Amino acid sequence: MRTLKDRQGGQCQCARDGKTPWMFIRRQRRDDTVVWVTAHLPLTHAATPEESDKHKAMKERIARTASRHGLGMQTEARSDDGRVITDVLVTGAGGRIGWEAQYSPITTSTSTSTSTSTSTSTVRRRSQRARERNIAPLWVTADVTSDLIDRASWARVDDVPWQRIVSPLAVIIRGGVRHLQIWKCTTASERPCPEAAGACDRWHSGWFLPPLCIPQERATAPDELIVTSADGEHLAVHFRNRQDPRRTSYVWALARDVQRWRVGVCPSSARTGDPESGLLHARGELDPTPDDQFQGMPAEVQAGRQPKPPRDGQAAGCQP
Incomplete structure (x- = not known):
């Protein structure tokens, strides 16, 4: 309790x-x-000096980028009722984005099972409170196994030293930003059929990480997302898992891709009369089927020693 x-x-x-x-x-x-x-209950994890330095460095980077592009910015922003405190609140023409730099685990229990559920409820509760106040939450993590992934709008960056985070050098988003891909399933298609062993001659669509797009898309940097999310060029979208409707996930996507999805550009969804075909709501996020699960992961995980499975992966959408 x-x-x-x-x-x-x-x-x-x-x-x-x-x-x-x-x-x-x-x-x-x-x-x-x-x-x-x-x-x-005792704290199970206190932020290490390194985690604290990275947290402060990411907050500084977000605030500096927002100010440089003429966006409204407030650090440690407190809502009028005092129930929501945001690391960095960025305001633009597209709305208010509540950036949360999360470099330490969200744990509140000595029990492993309780710890997982508690961290999940913490992220969801804080995110819901932000949305109720017209703030779109955006959690930043460098941990591929973080419990906040797919619990709320998120973005995963490379785990680099705090000196790199605060520097002008580029940092890349590795997970949480997707691009819509639509293709006709034929024998000449560059993608395999997600529904059958061979080509089914139907239309499919999916949301893919930039390196997995055909042709390959350019990766998004946090500095870019700070601006585009506030301006409304990137939207947070919430999806159901096609294989398991009980599971939902989140991604950030280009507004034009979200619009294509919503108006039923995907031919199969147009046939069914369901232009959203799994979309729960805009300004929310998507879901994983591991295809990029080893990309950017620690060496011990790549070597087959998996202390905790990665959470961010591939997500597919429009069903035939």
Whole structure:
């Protein structure tokens, strides 16, 4: 359970004391009497100096880029009711984007299973509060196994030293930004049929990472997404998994691709009369089927030692 103040969106004293808002009940002996008392769960992870430096460096980069392009920018932005505090709030013609630089794990429990569910609920709760205040959340992580991936709008960057993050040198987004691809499934197609062993002569579509597009698309940099998301050129889109409708995922996509998807440019969706064909809502994000799962991953994972499977992968859409 959480403290009442934390559940209501405030910041309880425990946070200032370096404790989690999650609590449990334990027995304690007082003057020959056994009583039940509440106690905070211990923190399972405190940000290391390196993680803190990267966090601050990414916040600085976001703020500097927004200011350089004439966008509204506020660091540690607090909503009017005090329930939402955003690392960097960027405002443009397309809306308000709440950037969250997440370089340390989101953990609040000593139990592995509880830790996973808690981190998930934390991301979802904070993201929902932001959306309720017309802020589109955008979480940045460098961890391919991060629990925030597909729990809210996200972007994964290379894990580089803080000096590189804060420098003018380019940093590339490796996951979370996709491009719409539409193709006729024939024997001459450069893509295999996602539905059958051979060519089915139907139309398919999918959302692909830039290196997997045909022809290959240019990768997006965080500096670019800072501007285009605020201007409305990139939108966050929320999709259901085609193989498992219970699962949903998020991606950032070009507004023109989202528009093509929504108006039913995909011939198969036009035939079914469902122009969205799995799209839940714009200004949300998509879903994984691992095709790029080893790209940019740590050496130990590439070598076959997988402490935790990657979360960001391939997502497909329009069904025949």
